[in-house]
Amino acid sequence: MEPLLSLRISAGYPGRPAVLQDVALDLEAGGTLGLVGQSGSGKSTLALAILRLLHLKGGRTEGRIQFAGRDLTECGEREMRRLRGREIGLVLQSASSSLNPALRIGTQLREAWRAHADSAWEKPFELLQSVGLHADDAFLRRLPGEISVGQAQRVLIAMAVLHRPSLLIADEPTSALDLITQAEVLRLLAALNRERNMATLFISHDLLSIASYCRRVAILHEGRIVECGETGRIFSQPAHPYTRRLVEALPRIPLAASSLNLATLAARLEEDLAQRAAADVVHPQAE
């Protein structure tokens, strides 16, 4: 079966021409792929390149990006605009700066709706409730400065999934959050992935988040994918020296009488997902 997203690209900026070098990734419909790499390895560049928005940051992309049977690099700007938000949703890294400080939450949601409006605007109370936000007019009247970072992150997720896209690109959606809110956001993304069959490209440098959410993982190092495969296998038998260093750098978490490392966490998650497909994903740390 043809993957939903299949890309092979190189990207860069003036002065840094090789941020991504021949990066190849496949993501099937409804799948979850984690992209791990250290800061500055080109993770966010890849997210913007897929949506063909990298030029706004002064960057350039070369290669091909196959999405749902078409090559995005050959699409015109008008076609790309129709696709952004409706078929591919994006959640940016910094929740607080990704919401317009001068616009009320309701206005921002309405604008995201209007971009692809095929029916009249109705306040998305159900959606807000599903992402764990207050579903009332008072919340929609608030400005971004009046809500917490966790709430802003949820609003961004709600905006990104408003049109039920088939692919969600989440660029470090949990990096600015505390552990409890992180777990809640991960649970939310897992539920959206399951209920809407929405494929997710989950970009992060947080291995625990990746291990608890993604079935497959790709390791990005110095602009190249050095390893890609099942999350459990990659974290239990890392082949590349960089992946080994990553896994070894993780602190051991003492739980009960034993000590869990990432490989056992990932293996436990696999079991957990298989056994309790209908239930929410439980963050391993919460166990």
Next chain:
Amino acid sequence: MQTLRYLAAAFLLMVFLASVGADFLSPAPYERQFRDHPNEPPSRRFPLGTDELGRDRLSRLLHGSRVSLLLAPAAALLAVFLAALVGLSAGFLGGWFERAAMACTDLFVSLPWLFLLLTVRALLPLNVAPWTSVSITFLLLGLLGWASSARVIRAGAAAVRGSDFALQARAAGCRTARLMMVHLLPNLRPAIAAQFWISIPVFIWSEANLGMLGLGVTEPLPSWGNLLLELANYRAVFAAPWLLAPAVLLVLVSSGFHFIFSKEDPCR
């Protein structure tokens, strides 16, 4: 500082209301000539005296204030509208459009615009009807005075263009026009409003400059500019200091704008 700001606002409001209600507050029509009372000193009948044609100076000052205080904001509105149009489009669209628009703006900024105003005004007929001359003067001010505001607005728009929320809105599929109107404009509203208020005293002074050179609002309609013409004869000022009333009012009004919009010095 806060008290001074309130005082300045109260003073400006008072002058504005007095100029709007000039028809009711003036002791006499501004063009009426009391032929038997030319160059009179202040009296109960003529609180600021009369000019050489016997016209009541207070009435002329009130009506002149109306011309300056109503039309300077109108010119500022026109200038800021043009500045916003150029600045927003250049800053948000970027690329060759930004370079072309900014080259045009730089050209306007570098022009000695008072001389340009004089040239353009001098090309127009001098014997036009008073209200036509008023419209022409302030239209020229508005059309020529947008460039520096456009630079400020462009800088703000360029900052928004590179912001995360603009990127997020594009990723949601928002159209460029919608992005500019809904996402950009509310963020730049304070900067645009500041440019509007800053432009008003600038245009008041520009009209006064033109008026002093006889190229502003034409007689018999009074404006602060043509009322200041009388000060050209400085000897007369020593003999009749009440001739300074329009100059004093002009300085007080511009100072009022300055006090309202200047920020408190954080170092003090």
